[in-house]
Amino acid sequence: MPRRRSLATREALTGLLLVLPALIALGMFIYRPLVDTFFLAFSDWNMVRSERTYIGLANFQEMAGSATIRRAVVNTGWYVVWLVGLLIVFPLFVSAGFTVIGRRARRFFSGVIFAPMVVSLGIASILWLWIYNPISGLSGAIWRELGWTPVSWLSNPATVLGAIALIVAWKAFGYNMMLFIAGMGTIPRELIDAARVDGADGPRLWRYIVLPLLAPTVVFVLFATLAMATEYVFTPIHVLTGGGPTDASTNIVFEIWRQAFRWFRVGYASAIALVVFAVFLTITVVQMLGSERVVSYEER
Amino acid sequence: MRFVALVVAALIATAHAQVTIEYWHINSATFGAQAVTQAVAAFEAEHPDIRVIERFQEGSYGGLLTNLQAAIAAGRPPAVAQIGYNFRLFAFNELPHVPIDTFSDRDDYAAFIDAFIPGMLRLGTDEAGVLRAVPFAVSVPMLYYNADLFREAGLDPDAPPATWAEVREAAKTIREATGRFGIGIQISNSNNWVPQGLIESNGGEILDAEGRIAVDGPEVVEVYEFWQALALEDGTLPVVTDAEQEQAFLAGQLGMYIRTSASLANYTAQSNFDMRTAMFPTWGDKPRSIPSGGNALFVFASDPAEQQAAFEFMSFLVSREGQTIWVRDTGYLPVADGVADDPAFLADFFAENPLIAPAVEQLPDAVAWLPLPGERGFEAEQALIGAREAILNGAPVAETLTRTAAQMRELLGQ
Amino acid sequence: MKNARRPPRPPVVRAERDFADWGIDAHWATKAAWFALLGALTLLALLPVAWMLSTALKPSAEIFASGIRLLPANPTLEHVLRLWRDFPIGHIVLNTLIVAVGITSAQLVTSVLAAYGFARFRFPLREPLFYLCLGTMFIPVQIVMVSNYLLIGEWGLLNTHAGVILPQVANGFGIFLLRQHLRVFPQALLDAARIDGATEVTVLFRVVLPMVRPVVAALAVLFFINSWNQYVWPTIVLTNPEAMTLPIWLRQFMSAEAGSSWGLLMAAASMGVLPALLLYFAAQRLVLGSLAGAGLKG
Structure with a gap:
């Protein structure tokens, strides 16, 4: 009995020791500032004033009544929709194409389609400006060639959000596609062959065999996409539109940044940040519990 | 040693x-x-x-x-x-x-x-x-223009437009004769620098003498109506971001461009047409006022x-x-x-x-370039930017400015 | 002794070898359609990059004059040479490399250790602590950067690369991803190694790491790309041009007032993209192989 106990203690100690470096770093540089944020959320402060005024729930009340915040939340939702389409559905579809081409073509296409991943979003935004420009850019030339009126992608409230999402999608598409292709590579070949013998081919093969087995990958990529819809889109918004026109391209992280670093309302920005964090933590835990169930058959 | x-x-x-x-x-x-x-x-x-x-x-x-x-x-x-x-x-x-x-x-x-x-x-x-x-x-905003396009459109490159009415006509001529856009106005998604010049030159005010928001005044409405007409009625002003206007102007696709004098050296280096400059246009014979x-x-x-x-x-x-x-x-x-x-x-x-x-x-x-006062001044500034964006996308001018003025007053606690 | 208990190659690597090519006998028309789509995607992926390189090689006067022509009529090294002659571009690239390598290696080490701990050891508060690590994925840097700036300043690390690296030595995403892989790791292999008397460290490095090597490599690529391109946090830490990394430094070719110097900007941007791109193409087999190995099973 004491022997067992000491074994368990040793296991616990080793485990704790292993996670300690990460915990210290994350605690120091993420949770310590987050605690700061928590207190700031109930105060009025501009970072340079020496006193922070405690104002209770006023920041949260303002947030609840703010049309801009509402818009930013709705937009964030639309970014998720766009990016789920461009970074999950579409790459999944394209990865199907990789099952019909040969080894060499596979290597070539996966190589070049992945390449934009190495370009920073700041640079990507500037490059896409040359494409989007309706007057002197590529899209303008193509539209004119086709006899259409060029579209002001970045100045039209109806198109700007999709245009921003497309830049992020351009960068991350190859990465997600590779993850799907990789996931498909882990599906046992015998399973596929057996299914085909049973007459499941084409769409049915995907519907009943491939997609269910890819589920964990999809869940994971969904996760990463959620993070992109908030954090990645910040850069193109910042570089190209400043959230406009008429708040049509803003998202929640851009609002936090703008309130804190352009309008100097650190307390208010902290309150928004706190709510965002709480929402995401909830989603994460729920999603984790869900995906845990999906893959539990592999648990030890 | x-x-x-x-x-x-x-x-x-x-x-x-x-x-x-x-x-x-x-x-x-x-x-x-x-x-x-x-x-x-x-x-x-x-x-x-x-x-x-x-x-x-x-x-x-x-x-x-x-x-x-x-x-x-x-x-x-x-x-x-x-x-x-x-x-x-x-x-x-x-x-x-x-x-x-x-x-x-x-x-x-x-x-x-x-x-x-x-x-x-x-x-x-x-x-x-x-x-x-x-x-x-x-630095002050001034009028940059592409003299080559002026010539192509049959305009006199030595007599650039001096008033906004003349700018509008010249822009139309350029549009019709060359198919290029006529005029761009420098905009920003974080301030109202050139708009302040447009408004004040027309006798309007963003803040009146008592410090109250006055962007619903008739002179302000007139400015934005004019701006909207250039974009939507005449189709001579492209509704694009400022970086896109800059690219278009340097590419010789934009006849005139209202922009800060601070860009002169850079534009001289990157343009390869006969680029010239003129004073910031006035509204008729009203006095010019530029931030x-x-x-x-x-x-x-x-x-x-x-x-x-x-x-x-x-x-x-x-x-x-x-x-x-x-x-x-x-x-x-x-x-x-x-x-x-x-x-x-x-x-x-x-x-x-x-x-x-x-x-x-x-x-x-x-x-003086006029920043709006108070803790929420920047947000009020943003509201006016939003109004411009909405107007250039077709929102009714007077209504939009009335609503914006109310919003700005609230932000400034007026 | 050393290789006495080399575990069998893990299934993930085998999976990469016989890749999912079950559609290889499809009708030629189907194949042609797929090739067309992939060709279009290739074009879309490369076009903006090609545009950047071509602009960097155009003389200033041609950048705007040539309209949308992709190839420079009179290619010139004018901008590139100016970058090397008048600006410390080599130094800046080196700074970027130091920061990127520092962040990447630190994050890999902490992620491997923590993931192993969370996946294979029982200790009090394990689940809540793990969720706290996970939660950090969703905290935008904008929220924590002020507080971290003040701390880094107190420690006298402003304008140092250590100051940029230190707040990012751990990464919630890395911990999460690796833990997913380590959880499904066959317990028997670990037990076997332990019975042989191997210490935990030995088990980690001899048994566990070799088997998740592809995942670690994939993470390394991701960490490197992200830190190489990092912008928001380094901007406030590195205000001294000598310490600046490329993404911040090249912003000086963009000015809201003077307008942008497109030729120099694109040349500088190429300096950021090209090394990463060459590195990637050189290591493409490894990277894509690794990613393939990262087939996420859980």
Whole structure:
């Protein structure tokens, strides 16, 4: 009995020791500032004033009544929709194409389609400006060639959000596609062959065999996409539109940044940040519990 | 022997206690960095006891202010920093700085003040009349135009439009004759610099004499209706972001472009058509009123020796010698009196660069760039930007401005 | 002794070898359609990059004059040479490399250790602590950067590369991803190694790491790309041009007032993209192989 106990203690100690470096770093540089944020959320402060005024729930009340915040939340939702389409559905579809081409073509296409991943979003935004420009850019030339009126992608409230999402999608598409292709590579070949013998081919093969087995990958990529819809889109918004026109391209992280670093309302920005964090933590835990169930058959 | 020399050198060094000050600026490699380096070298040669560390801050005035905010919070601000005029009020009220008035007991203070172009100092003065910052960089919006396109459209490139009515006609002619866009107006998604010029030149106001929001006034509505008509009725003004307008103008796809005089050098280098400039158009015969862009120098040093060194450094930057270096490299307009036509300083520069002449000529019409007051002033500013964006996308002008005015008043607590 | 208990190659690597090519016998028309789509995607992926390189090689006067023509009529090294002659571009690239390598290696080490701990050891509060690590994925840097700036300043690390790296030595995403893989790791292999008397460290490095090597490599690529391109946090830490990394430094070719110097900007941007791109193409087999190995099973 004491022997067992000491074994368990040793296991616990080793485990704790292993996670300690990460915990210290994350605690120091993420949770310590987050605690700061928590207190700031109930105060009025501009970072340079020496006193922070405690104002209770006023920041949260303002947030609840703010049309801009509402818009930013709705937009964030639309970014998720766009990016789920461009970074999950579409790459999944394209990865199907990789099952019909040969080894060499596979290597070539996966190589070049992945390449934009190495370009920073700041640079990507500037490059896409040359494409989007309706007057002197590529899209303008193509539209004119086709006899259409060029579209002001970045100045039209109806198109700007999709245009921003497309830049992020351009960068991350190859990465997600590779993850799907990789996931498909882990599906046992015998399973596929057996299914085909049973007459499941084409769409049915995907519907009943491939997609269910890819589920964990999809869940994971969904996760990463959620993070992109908030954090990645910040850069193109910042570089190209400043959230406009008429708040049509803003998202929640851009609002936090703008309130804190352009309008100097650190307390208010902290309150928004706190709510965002709480929402995401909830989603994460729920999603984790869900995906845990999906893959539990592999648990030890 | 060598040892003795070293000791002596060390003694001299301690006797001449060096002061080191940090200078934050937005002058990038292609926009004034050379002027900064040159000015610092010239200054240090004159003042061997002061060392200046200059540091470029990216992200323009907003970016600089973000970094400054963090540095102040951490207790280590630079001794001197450029603050964009649009952040002037915020800096006056919120940033712990040393007002320039503080130096008034220096012997050279009166000479320092007298060296400025009359009226220029109001750019650094608060409502109570205290001089808080040193006006340093001044630029004004003017009209750039593509003379090749003018000729192609049958317009006289030597007689650029002087009023907005003429601009509208010329833009239409260009559109019809060449298929290119006629006119672009510099816009920003964080301020209303050119719009302020448009509004005030038309006799309107963003803030009235009592400090109340007046963007629903008839003259303001007129400006935005005109702007909307250019875009939607005439189709001569492209509704695009400012970076896209810039690309279009440089690509020869835009006949005229209202833009800051500070872009002149860069545009001259990158355009390959006959680019010319003219004064900011007026509304009929109403007087022109244009906001001066650029920045003022603020002192943030807390150490008295550093403060004095900072004053010395700023004095040099606005001196005739300092201004000559600065204006030549950046295309900003001088703030020091008499330097522009003095052959020892900038006279030859202005003679060689006739394109800057319209900017200099309209300098007397320059007024302070008006930041909106109060903690929510920036948001109120954003509301007006939003109104412009909505109007250029077809929103009814009067209604939009009425709603925006109400929103701005609420933000300013009016 | 050393290789006495080399475990069998893990299934993930085998999976990469016989890749999912079950559609290889499809009709030629189907194949042609797929090739067309992939060709179009290739074009879309490369076009903006090609545009950047071509602009960097155009003389200033040609950048706007040539309209949308992709190839420079009179290619010139003018901008590139100017970058090397008038600017410390080599130094800046080196700074970027130091920061990127520093962040990447630190994050890999902490992620491997923590993931192993969370996946294979029982200790009090294990689940809540793990969720706290996970939660950090959703905290935008904008929220924590002020507070971290003040701390880094107190430690005297402003304008140092250590100051940029230190707040990012751990990464919630890395911990999460690796833990997913380590959880499904066959317990028997670990037990076997332990019975042999191997210490935990030995088990980690001899048994566990070799088997998740592909995942670690994939993470390394991701960490490197992200830190190489990092912008928001380094901007406030590195105000001294000598310490600046490329993404911040090249912003000086963009100015809201003076307008942008497109040729220099694109040349500088190429300096950021090209090394990463060459590195990637050189290591493409490894990277894509690794990613393939990262087939996420849980």
